[in-house]
Amino acid sequence: xxxxxxxxxxxxxxxxxxxxxxxxxxxxxxxxxxxxxxxxxxxxxxxxxxxxxxxxxxxxxxxxxxxxxxxxxxxxxxxxxxxxxxxxxxxxxxxxxxxxxxxxxxxxxxxxxxxxxxxxxxxxxxxxxxxxxxxxxxxxxxxxxxxxxxxxxxxxxxxxxxxxxxxxxxxxxxxxxxxxxxxxxxxxxxxxxxxxxxxxxxxxxxxxxxxxxxxxxxxxxxxxxxxxxxxxxxxxxxxxxxxxxxxxxxxxxxxxxxxxxxxxxxxxxxxxxxxxxxxxxxxxxxxxxxxxxxxxxxxxxxxxxxxxxxxxxxxxxxxxxxxxxxxxxxxxxxxxxxxxxxxxxxxxxxxxxxxxxxxxxxxxxxxxxxxxxxxxxxxxxxxxxxxxxxxxxxxxxxxxxxxxxxxxxxxxxxxxxxxxxxxxxxxxxxxxxxxxxxxxxxxxxxxxxxxxxxxxxxxxxxxxxxxxxxxxxxxxxxxxxxxxxxxxxxxxxxxxxxxxxxxxxxxxxxxxxxxxxxxxxxxxxxxxxxxxxxxxxxxxxxxxxxxxxxxxxxxxx
Ligand SMILES: Nc1ncnc2c1ncn2[C@@H]1O[C@H](COP(=O)(O)OP(=O)(O)OP(=O)(O)O)[C@@H](O)[C@H]1O
Ligand SMILES: [Zn+2]
Numbered sequence: 001x002x003x004x005x006x007x008x009x010x011x012x013x014x015x016x017x018x019x020x021x022x023x024x025x026x027x028x029x030x031x032x033x034x035x036x037x038x039x040x041x042x043x044x045x046x047x048x049x050x051x052x053x054x055x056x057x058x059x060x061x062x063x064x065x066x067x068x069x070x071x072x073x074x075x076x077x078x079x080x081x082x083x084x085x086x087x088x089x090x091x092x093x094x095x096x097x098x099x100x101x102x103x104x105x106x107x108x109x110x111x112x113x114x115x116x117x118x119x120x121x122x123x124x125x126x127x128x129x130x131x132x133x134x135x136x137x138x139x140x141x142x143x144x145x146x147x148x149x150x151x152x153x154x155x156x157x158x159x160x161x162x163x164x165x166x167x168x169x170x171x172x173x174x175x176x177x178x179x180x181x182x183x184x185x186x187x188x189x190x191x192x193x194x195x196x197x198x199x200x201x202x203x204x205x206x207x208x209x210x211x212x213x214x215x216x217x218x219x220x221x222x223x224x225x226x227x228x229x230x231x232x233x234x235x236x237x238x239x240x241x242x243x244x245x246x247x248x249x250x251x252x253x254x255x256x257x258x259x260x261x262x263x264x265x266x267x268x269x270x271x272x273x274x275x276x277x278x279x280x281x282x283x284x285x286x287x288x289x290x291x292x293x294x295x296x297x298x299x300x301x302x303x304x305x306x307x308x309x310x311x312x313x314x315x316x317x318x319x320x321x322x323x324x325x326x327x328x329x330x331x332x333x334x335x336x337x338x339x340x341x342x343x344x345x346x347x348x349x350x351x352x353x354x355x356x357x358x359x360x361x362x363x364x365x366x367x368x369x370x371x372x373x374x375x376x377x378x379x380x381x382x383x384x385x386x387x388x389x390x391x392x393x394x395x396x397x398x399x400x401x402x403x404x405x406x407x408x409x410x411x412x413x414x415x416x417x418x419x420x421x422x423x424x425x426x427x428x429x430x431x432x433x434x435x436x437x438x439x440x441x442x443x444x445x446x447x448x449x450x451x452x453x454x455x456x457x458x459x460x461x462x463x464x465x466x467x468x469x470x471x472x473x474x475x476x477x478x479x480x481x482x483x484x485x486x487x488x489x490x491x492x493x494x495x496x497x498x499x500x501x502x503x504x505x506x507x508x509x510x511x512x513x514x515x516x517x518x519x520x521x522x523x524x525x526x527x528x529x530x531x532x533x534x535x536x537x538x539x540x541x542x543x544x545x546x547x548x549x550x551x552x553x554x555x556x557x
Contacts, residue, residue: 012208122336125286135278139269157239157246162271165331168249172220188220191227199234206244217244224248225257232259273330280325292316312351313366324374342377404439408478415474425466429455443483492552505544
């Protein structure tokens with residue numbers, strides 16, 4: 001599509017975005033690609049949200065044209081996930097050995113504090129190959145479809161759906177790096193900051209690229225669920241015609257959040273929380289690349305004590321690593337951040353002598369990171385609960401169902417899971433108000449009063465004091481008798497209105513008010529029996545004529 005562009009139409013330089021006549025583009029490109037040019041990628045001023053990945057081969061220490069920030073790949077050398085330690089370049093810090101692969105290694109030879117400077121550890125440790133990518137074997141294992149597609153460079157448009165820090169962005173980068181070998185561009189946008197215009201811009205460039213160089217573009221859109229439906233529609237024709245291959249990432253269920261037309265053109269790949277084993281491997285790799293020594297239960301270190309330079313050695317207990325792997329709830333970013341914070345805090349505390357209880361090993365001196373230190377490094381709210389995502393809906397649903405099942409015990413558990421995870425107490429309180437009417441109803445009308453009072457109380461005093469108010473109300477509601485009589489009767493009425501064919505029946509004349517003479521003349525209010533004037537029961541119809549005899553309370557569904 002859009003291939004009809006006339007010969008005279010200017011083309012946009014894919015490197016610096018300048019518009020040029022087609023006859024001049026090649027000469028311009030030669031100049032534009034000259035080292036040492038200033039940063040010349042589409043993340044230059046004007047479109048701060050787009051970042052192009054440097055081409056393979058240009059990404060070397062000598063002739064890097066892009067600003068270091070534009071390079072999505074970590075500066076770390078390739079690491080074995082295992083841990084014999086002796087050959088780890090970071091441990092034998094004396095020579096900045098070039099032996100460990102094609103990537104430059106500016107980190108080798110640095111001290112641990114120096115290695116922790118700058119970008120967060122999680123970014124620096126981002127894997128660049130499938131071999132370094134841990135876990136997710138269900139979708140990426142050796143015999144999976146995705147794996148074979150990737151290896152043959154036939155990347156379909158995909159949506160990666162998974163919890164935070166499970167490796168969505170990382171996988172997209174790996175796919176891109178993989179496909180660059182096959183002449184593909186990679187551009188990334190974040191849906192949180194990119195406008196529809198940014199999207200159009202990227203697509204325009206992708207079209208030029210295809211025209212000029214027959215190069216494909218992979219467009220990575222992080223948090224794709226944040227794009228509204230119109231913005232999502234902007235992609236659609238271009239995904240369809242193959243100008244761009246879309247890789248979207250989302251923490252939200254795409255069947256609710258992503259435009260169905262777009263969804264039907266993408267494969268949804270479900271990534272899971274990382275397992276404890278995968279987390280341990282990720283942490284171990286980080287520890288080794290930092291040059292931290294792992295102490296096993298007997299106090300043995302995985303590196304020789306003899307070769308320590310002037311730098312003070314840093315040790316971490318094996319147990320501390322496994323605790324961290326358990327606590328970060330499958331979120332590698334949280335895990336790596338936790339590790340980084342613990343290491344930094346301990347480095348700040350300085351060198352100590354420590355001996356290992358219960359062993360004959362002689363006391364060591366240096367910095368030691370123990371289980372308690374990593375626990376401090378982790379924020380509790382990160383551990384339990386993902387306030388914005390799936391978990392939020394799953395937990396409130398579990399609470400609602402536990403109360404409905406009159407299980408006060410389980411109800412309190414789900415309540416605590418949410419509140420301890422940092423859930424907004426008013427969100428829970430609103431649900432309780434709804435429950436009081438929907439599930440308790442007239443079996444105990446004061447449930448509504450109770451829950452509204454709890455809502456107002458929470459509003460007044462906030463967390464953490466209001467937690468007990470919610471606990472009280474949750475228990476009250478769980479123990480209360482249940483009736484859905486009103487709820488289902490009202491639903492029956494709504495269904496009746498929805499299914500009604502033709503114009504709705506008029507309001508019966510005798511039920512109408514007659515404030516004017518004209519209305520009285522028209523028969524409004526005529527024959528209405530004012531109930532207080534009658535001694536016994538009054539015979540009178542209140543439904544429109546065609547509905548007479550219908551009982552919404554009796555109808556069951
Ligand atoms: N499967 C993995 N193997 C190794 N490291 C991983 C893996 N997943 C995540 N990481 C590490 O965690 C960091 C964060 O991961 P990433 O940015 O890919 O998460 P995400 O799923 O995109 O999260 P979010 O939804 O929060 O953006 C990475 O920089 C990397 O260091
Ligand atoms: Zn240019």
